[in-house]
Amino acid sequence: MKTFEEKWTAWLDGQLSGRELAKFEASLPDKAAAEVEKADARKLRQLLKQELGARTLTNQEFFSHQVHEKIAQEDAETSESSGRRSATTSTWWTIPRLLWAGTLSLAVFLVCTLFVVHEKTPTEESSYLTQILNARVDPVVSPNATVSMFEVKQDRVTVLWTEGLQSLPADYAAK
Amino acid sequence: MGGVSAYLIPVFALILSATPGLRGAETVWSGLVIAENVAQPQPIPPELTRIEGPLKKFFGYNQFQVIGRSQKTLKTGQEDWLATSKFFGLHVDARGESEAGYVLNLKLYKEKELLLETDAKLSKRSPLVIKGPQIGSGQLLLVLVVE
Numbered sequence: 001m002k003t004f005e006e007k008w009t010a011w012l013d014g015q016l017s018g019r020e021l022a023k024f025e026a027s028l029p030d031k032a033a034a035e036v037e038k039a040d041a042r043k044l045r046q047l048l049k050q051e052l053g054a055r056t057l058t059n060q061e062f063f064s065h066q067v068h069e070k071i072a073q074e075d076a077e078t079s080e081s082s083g084r085r086s087a088t089t090s091t092w093w094t095i096p097r098l099l100w101a102g103t104l105s106l107a108v109f110l111v112c113t114l115f116v117v118h119e120k121t122p123t124e125e126s127s128y129l130t131q132i133l134n135a136r137v138d139p140v141v142s143p144n145a146t147v148s149m150f151e152v153k154q155d156r157v158t159v160l161w162t163e164g165l166q167s168l169p170a171d172y173a174a175k
Numbered sequence: 176m177g178g179v180s181a182y183l184i185p186v187f188a189l190i191l192s193a194t195p196g197l198r199g200a201e202t203v204w205s206g207l208v209i210a211e212n213v214a215q216p217q218p219i220p221p222e223l224t225r226i227e228g229p230l231k232k233f234f235g236y237n238q239f240q241v242i243g244r245s246q247k248t249l250k251t252g253q254e255d256w257l258a259t260s261k262f263f264g265l266h267v268d269a270r271g272e273s274e275a276g277y278v279l280n281l282k283l284y285k286e287k288e289l290l291l292e293t294d295a296k297l298s299k300r301s302p303l304v305i306k307g308p309q310i311g312s313g314q315l316l317l318v319l320v321v322e
Contacts, residue, residue, distance in 0.1 A: 050206045130301040135293035155229040160305040170311025174261040
């Protein structure tokens with residue numbers, strides 16, 4: 001046995017027919033108001049169907065959607081890998097790399113130093129040779145003695161050369 | 176840690192080897208040498224080995240014998256010392272140190288008689304040779320070398 005509400009819902013949905021329909025409409029107290037209400041319910045149903053129903057994508061829209069999805073995915077992967085790269089870059093100045101950088105700096109410094117020293121060497125070569133500032137012999141003991149001096153740059157030897165010193169017998173060679 | 180040490184040691188060795196002119200105490204060898212020409216020359220004394228060529232070339236002798244010597248380590252550059260043989264004495268008076276070497280006053284004595292006096296700036300890299308008097312058939316040479 002259906003209740004009034006069930007019969008009312010079925011009437012609104014147009015599911016009553018025949019004797020059951022006639023019997024239900026006869027039981028309505030105000031059939032005109034009920035018809036208006038039925039028309040409103042139908043309009044509402046159509047409106048809800050239009051606005052809330054799942055919209056079916058066309059082929060073109062589906063393809064476009066797929067492309068957008070792919071682009072978004074690739075963007076996400078790219079930003080992720082660049083994040084990893086920046087994390088790697090931040091660890092560049094590790095101790096081994098600092099050591100290498102230090103060694104390279106030292107090498108550059110040594111090369112520059114050697115270059116500067118090499119540039120200076122020719123002008124200062126004489127300072128590496130022994131220099132005789134002055135020399136004298138006793139004029140009483142060796143009146144005819146003379147002294148001369150020379151530097152042999154090839155052998156880096158400086159010689160003070162005397163002539164005319166008093167000759168001595170071989171006994172003076174004793175230790 | 177071992178890897179770092181193995182890396183740092185050669186680097187520091189390189190730096191130290193490349194650092195020029197860290198001067199410490201140095202020794203001056205001074206000697207009285209008789210140069211002669213003989214039939215069978217004796218080997219040259221080790222102190223003279225580095226100047227054997229120039230000695231033979233300049234003075235024309237084939238044997239060099241040390242008759243007196245002295246080795247002095249200079250710390251202040253103001254030291255003095257004496258190298259002597261039986262009849263000769265070489266007095267060396269260091270009068271300061273410079274970038275190039277040591278300033279020395281040299282006096283050669285025959286017994287108590289001053290034969291020769293000279294002032295010289297002795298370089299570490301350059302020996303000094305002084306030709307002295309003729310002795311018999313040979314020649315007295317004075318040699319100073321920074322070792």
